[in-house]
Amino acid sequence: xxxxxxxxxxxxxxxxxxxxxxxxxxxxxxxxxxxxxxxxxxxxxxxxxxxxxxxxxxxxxxxxxxxxxxxxxxxxxxxxxxxxxxxxxxxxxxxxxxxxxxxxxxxxxxxxxxxxxxxxxxxxxxxxxxxxxxxxxxxxxxxxxxxxxxxxxxxxxxxxxxxxxxxxxxxxxxxxxxxxxxxxxxxxxxxxxxxxxxxxxxxxxxxxxxxxxxxxxxxxxxxxxxxxxxxxxxxxxxxxxxxxxxxxxxxxxxxxxxxxxxxxxxxxxxxxxxxxxxxxxxxxxxxxxxxxxxxxxxxxxxxxxxxxxxxxxxxxxxxxxxxxxxxxxxxxxxxxxxxxxxxxxxxxxxxxxxxxxxxxxxxxxxxxxxxxxxxxxxxxxxxxxxxxxxxxxxxxxxxxxxxxxxxxxxxxxxxxxxxxxxxxxxxxxxxxxxxxxxxxxxxxxxxxxxxxxxxxxxxx
Amino acid sequence: xxxxxxxxxxxxxxxxxxxxxxxxxxxxxxxxxxxxxxxxxxxxxxxxxxxxxxxxxxxxxxxxxxxxxxxxxxxxxxxxxxxxxxxxxxxxxxxxxxxxxxxxxxx
Numbered sequence: 325x326x327x328x329x330x331x332x333x334x335x336x337x338x339x340x341x342x343x344x345x346x347x348x349x350x351x352x353x354x355x356x357x358x359x360x361x362x363x364x365x366x367x368x369x370x371x372x373x374x375x376x377x378x379x380x381x382x383x384x385x386x387x388x389x390x391x392x393x394x395x396x397x398x399x400x401x402x403x404x405x406x407x408x409x410x411x412x413x414x415x416x417x418x419x420x421x422x423x424x425x426x427x428x429x430x431x432x433x434x435x436x437x438x439x440x441x442x443x444x445x446x447x448x449x450x451x452x453x454x455x456x457x458x459x460x461x462x463x464x465x466x467x468x469x470x471x472x473x474x475x476x477x478x479x480x481x482x483x484x485x486x487x488x489x490x491x492x493x494x495x496x497x498x499x500x501x502x503x504x505x506x507x508x509x510x511x512x513x514x515x516x517x518x519x520x521x522x523x524x525x526x527x528x529x530x531x532x533x534x535x536x537x538x539x540x541x542x543x544x545x546x547x548x549x550x551x552x553x554x555x556x557x558x559x560x561x562x563x564x565x566x567x568x569x570x571x572x573x574x575x576x577x578x579x580x581x582x583x584x585x586x587x588x589x590x591x592x593x594x595x596x597x598x599x600x601x602x603x604x605x606x607x608x609x610x611x612x613x614x615x616x617x618x619x620x621x622x623x624x625x626x627x628x629x630x631x632x633x634x635x636x637x638x639x640x641x642x643x644x645x646x647x648x649x650x651x652x653x654x655x656x657x658x659x660x661x662x663x664x665x666x667x668x669x670x671x672x673x674x675x676x677x678x679x680x681x682x683x684x685x686x687x688x689x690x691x692x693x694x695x696x697x698x699x700x701x702x703x704x705x706x707x708x709x710x711x712x713x714x715x716x717x718x719x720x721x722x723x724x725x726x727x728x729x730x731x732x733x734x735x736x737x738x739x740x741x742x743x744x745x746x747x748x749x750x751x752x753x754x755x756x757x758x759x760x761x762x763x764x765x766x767x768x769x770x771x772x773x774x775x776x777x778x779x780x781x782x783x784x
Numbered sequence: 785x786x787x788x789x790x791x792x793x794x795x796x797x798x799x800x801x802x803x804x805x806x807x808x809x810x811x812x813x814x815x816x817x818x819x820x821x822x823x824x825x826x827x828x829x830x831x832x833x834x835x836x837x838x839x840x841x842x843x844x845x846x847x848x849x850x851x852x853x854x855x856x857x858x859x860x861x862x863x864x865x866x867x868x869x870x871x872x873x874x875x876x877x878x879x880x881x882x883x884x885x886x887x888x889x890x891x
Contacts, residue, residue, distance in 0.1 A: 411855045414870050418884040420860075421818070421873030426810030427842045427854040434846035455856075455872075 325443070325479045328366020329359065335524060335533040341504045343477040344528075345470055349486040349499075350509035355520060355541045356483040359509070360445035361386070363481060365395055367443045368405035374443035375407045375435055377428070379451035383408040407435055413455055424465065425452065429472055436476060444473065446482045463498055470502050486510070504528045509539075519657035519689070538659030538696075558706035559583050561737065561762060565610075565676075565711065568602035571781045575757050575766035576738070582675070583709040584761070585702050585735055587682075589716040590742030595753060595774050596715040597626070599742070600678050601635045602778055603713060608645040612675035615668055616648040619684035623648035634776045647672045653687035658697045661688055665701055669710070676711040677701070682732075683717040695732065702735045737761040752782070803827070803835045803885075804864040810857040811843045818874040819858035826878055830887050 326339040333339050340346040340363070350356040364374035378386065386408060390397045400406035411428055435441060449469075453462040473480045484499060486508065500506045506525040511518055521536045562582030566573055573579040580586050580603075588596050604614045618626055626648060627637045640646035649668050651661065669677065679685075679701065685694035698714070705712040714736070733739075739758040744751050753772050757765040771782035807823060809816030820839065827835040842849040842857055852861070862869040862885055875881045882888050 409850075410853065413855055413872075414853075417859075417870040417872050418880070419873060420871045420881055420884070421876040422815050423856045423858060423873045424810070424813070424815060425855060426813065426816075426857040427808060427849045427859065428856070430810065430842040430846040431850045431855075434850075 326366065327359075327363045329362055331537065331539065332359075332522070335522070335537055336505075336527065337531050337533075340479060340481060341527070341530070342479050343474070344504040345473055345480045345482060345502070346505040346507065347482050347484060347499050347503040348507050348509065349484045351486050351511070354486075354509045354511050355539070356509055357381070357447050358541055360447055360481050360483055361390060361395070364406060364443055364445050365390075365397075365400070368400045368403075371405065372442040373405045373407070373439040374445065375409060375432065375439070375441050377409045377411050377432070377444065377446045378448070379411050379413075379446070380448035382412070383410045404439055407439060407441070409435070411452070413452070419455070419457070422461075425469065429469075433476075436478060441478060444478050444480045446480065448485065449482045450485050466499070467502065500525060505530075519659060519693075538657070538662070540657075540660045540663045558703075559709040562709060566603075566606045567599075568604070568606035569599065569779050571770065571772075572599075572740075572755070572779075575755075575768070575770060576760055577764050577766075580711060580713075580738060581763070582711055583706065584737035585705065585712045585714065586738040586740065587714050587716060587733075587736045588740045588742065589718045591744060592717055594742035594744060595772075595779060596717070596742060597680055598630070598633045598635065598774055598779060599740070600680060600713055600715055601626075601630050601633075601637065604646060604676070604678060605635055605637065605640065607676050608640040608643070612645065613672055614640075614646050614676045614678065615672045615674035616646065616678045616680065617665060617668070618648055618650040618680050619653050619687075620681060622650045626650075632776065633774050634778055647674070653684050656688070658688045658693040661685075662697055662700050665697075666704060669704065669708075674710060676713065677705055678713045679715065681715040681717050698732050699735065702732065706735075738763075801834055802864070803831050803862065805835065805837045806852070806861045806863055807837055807839045808842055808849060808852070808854045808857055808859040808861075809839060811841060813857070815874050816858045818876065819860065822875040822878070822881070823860060826875070826881060830882065 325342045326333050327336070348356045348359060361376065364376055367374045376386070387397045397406060397408070401408065409431065432444070436444075449466070453466065456462045456465060482503070505527045507522065508525055509520065509522045511520045520539050520541065522539050523536045524532045561584045564578040564580070565582050566579045567576060588599055590596050604616060607614050616626075621629070623641075627641070630637055637646060637648075641648065647668070649664075651664065653661070656664070679698070682694065682698055685697050688694060688697060702712055702714075704710075736759070738760045741756050741758050743754050745754055746752070753774070754769045755772055756767070756769045772779050773782050805823065807819065809820060823837060827837065840848050842854060856872050858873065858875075860871040860875060869884055869886075871881065871884055
């Protein structure tokens, strides 16, 4: 059964098992309740009624929180497609011997029949279990509930708090054995940046993605960004496109190739952004769209600074062919950056994307985070036939093999290196094409100057 | 007892200080049967002639269970005298139940 969470359905190979029980475990604030509710909503919108059983939250609170995401629960409730069942036990009630949840089951039975419900989400089942005085009673009660749900044939999602304490975890370990599908979500903090991850621990009788998948919760709900597939679906390199600098086109035997990944590496102030902006302007003037992802400057600062080498960008922005999006790397975790970047890509529909600079991406959390981000961006570009120009600020001391510093070199088709050299009392700028996959290229170090009319060769 | 799962057992002459209970059970399952038995014995001993027990079978009256937010069975609610008291379970410990119902020290 599809969950309505697009990425999750890809990871699960279609959705949660129909007519079975899925356990969704996670710590506080990990997004499990939101996921459960999102599944119910998808069902309800598609005409398949669902019931939300809440052991912890008030119905009014759930309605309010959903409203803030733009989900109108009351409307679906009125249409009899959604039913919120407040199953909190009276905390003042006196425990006077053995009991069972037959009251709840009777209410559910009645509702399932009346609404022809297809889905049940049981939120915070652990809150119920705490009311039993012994672990064996908890276990027994949960097994009965599981059997009962299987008999009814409704597709169920049970959310359980994952407890970090090892003793408590072993008490609830039987849950993972009982259910047909177990999904774990968590949020963790690495280098002060919070990231959310999802992992499918088991799924009886189904192939599923076994990795940890990053996800984001935004105002519209849960978004999971799985690798779109496990096969490389890169498009072959396309036609030659100008680098925006005539002599560099010559060095590249005609320019870059559409749909490839290009790395421009160099020390600070070596002219990377200028080179990228010349490329950007040339592309825009051809009538193509360019998305410029800037992790170092605001759009305004970038536009102003580019006036110095004579690259005017503002008219291109006004025309709508250039979109500059500036993000602070440490403001979000890697998956949130990825989500925004991919969203920018689908909004702008660019022919080329510039990432300025991949060295700043390390500030998304770690080198691994930067690698994750860049790899996904490069893959996304290559699948769509988008040219991707990455800039990297190097210290100048890296080995030639590891010029990106982030280990993405296998995905890079063309490498252009910029560097400084001292000659007497002047600084000489040099450019060399280090690699151009599938193409011959100049092996010469070209000396150049940045003038107020762009980048020109020092010697003709 | 009335048919269809809702039954009422009460003293001949309901007085002002009559204790009114609503007992939610799930058919004849053992816990419910025990609670019914324990409550009856306790009332006969401590509230002779001044109690009413309205029994609701949730298996037959799910809507009533929902209206009263009855999730577990057996659930005993003391309706009168106020304030309301809710007990879950078989009511096996008479001392505990009497204390909860404010009947400690009653004859």
